[in-house]
Amino acid sequence: MTLKLKNMFKEYDGTYVLNDINLDIKDKNVISIIGNSGGGKSTLLNILSGYTKASEGSIIVNEHILKNNEKNLFEYRKNIGIVFQSYNLFPHISVLRNITLILEKVHKYSKKEAFERAAFLLEKFRLCEHRNKRPNQMSGGQQQRLAIVRALSYKPEMMFFDEPTAALDPSLTNEVLDTIKGLKDDGVHFMISTHEMGFAKNVADYVLFLNDGIIIEQGSPNDIFENPKTEELKMFLSNILEWR
Ligand SMILES: Nc1ncnc2c1ncn2[C@@H]1O[C@H](COP(=O)(O)OP(=O)(O)O)[C@@H](O)[C@H]1O
Numbered sequence: 001m002t003l004k005l006k007n008m009f010k011e012y013d014g015t016y017v018l019n020d021i022n023l024d025i026k027d028k029n030v031i032s033i034i035g036n037s038g039g040g041k042s043t044l045l046n047i048l049s050g051y052t053k054a055s056e057g058s059i060i061v062n063e064h065i066l067k068n069n070e071k072n073l074f075e076y077r078k079n080i081g082i083v084f085q086s087y088n089l090f091p092h093i094s095v096l097r098n099i100t101l102i103l104e105k106v107h108k109y110s111k112k113e114a115f116e117r118a119a120f121l122l123e124k125f126r127l128c129e130h131r132n133k134r135p136n137q138m139s140g141g142q143q144q145r146l147a148i149v150r151a152l153s154y155k156p157e158m159m160f161f162d163e164p165t166a167a168l169d170p171s172l173t174n175e176v177l178d179t180i181k182g183l184k185d186d187g188v189h190f191m192i193s194t195h196e197m198g199f200a201k202n203v204a205d206y207v208l209f210l211n212d213g214i215i216i217e218q219g220s221p222n223d224i225f226e227n228p229k230t231e232e233l234k235m236f237l238s239n240i241l242e243w244r
C-alpha cells in the first residue's frame, strides 16, 4: 500500500479531529494504526477508505487520487474492503446471501459466479456449515470472520480494518486475528487499527501512532515498540504494559 497525504485536516463543527496529516509511505503491505481512543483512528480509516470526506488536503492511495465528490468516492470504494468493529452484516438474510448479494448487486457477478465464489470462501474460512443460518445464529468470532469474507469476496485491491476484535470476547479474538494474519500470508494488503499490540508488533510492516489527531510517530514495529522517541508514545506503551 502506498499513501501520500499532504496537509490533510478533518474538522467536525470547528474542532479538528485530524490535524495536518502528512504521510509518504511506499509499498507497505500491512500498516497498523495505534493510539488512544478518540485520537482519530476511525476517522483516518474512514477517510482513506473513501467513506468520509477530508476537510482539507490531498490524498493519494496507491494510484487513486481521492476527490471530494461522491461519484469519485463511490467508484473508489469498489476497490476497497472494509471491516468494522460491529460486524455490519445484513441480519435478515442467510450467511451465504450476505456474500452473494454484494457480489451480484455491486460487483455485477452472475448468480452462478457469485455462488461459486461464496461457496469457495465459506469452505476456505470454515463457515460452510453455517451457510444457511442468519448471521446472529453464529458466535461473534464467526460473524466477524463472515464480515471479513464478505469484504474480501470481490478481491479488493486493499482492505481496512477498524478495531476488528474490539467487540469480541477475548476467547474469540485469536480466531479473528489468525484469520487476518492469514490474509497477509495470502498477499492481501491492508490497514488496521487495533489495540492488540502483539498483532501490530508481529504482523504490521509499518506502524502509525496517532494521538489527539496528530501522527506523533511512525516507523517499523521495531522503531515504534522497541525505540519509542516521544513521551506520548512511551506513555501510551507503558499504560498498555501495566495492564498485562
Ligand atoms: N461524526 C462525527 N461528528 C463529530 N465528531 C466526531 C465524529 N466522528 C468522530 N468524531 C470525533 O472525532 C474524534 C476522533 O474520533 P475517532 O476517529 O472515532 O477516534 P478513535 O477511532 O481513535 O477512537 C473524537 O473526538 C470523536 O468524538
Ligand SMILES: [Mg+2]
Pocket: 041, 042, 043, 162, 163
Ligand atoms: Mg475508533
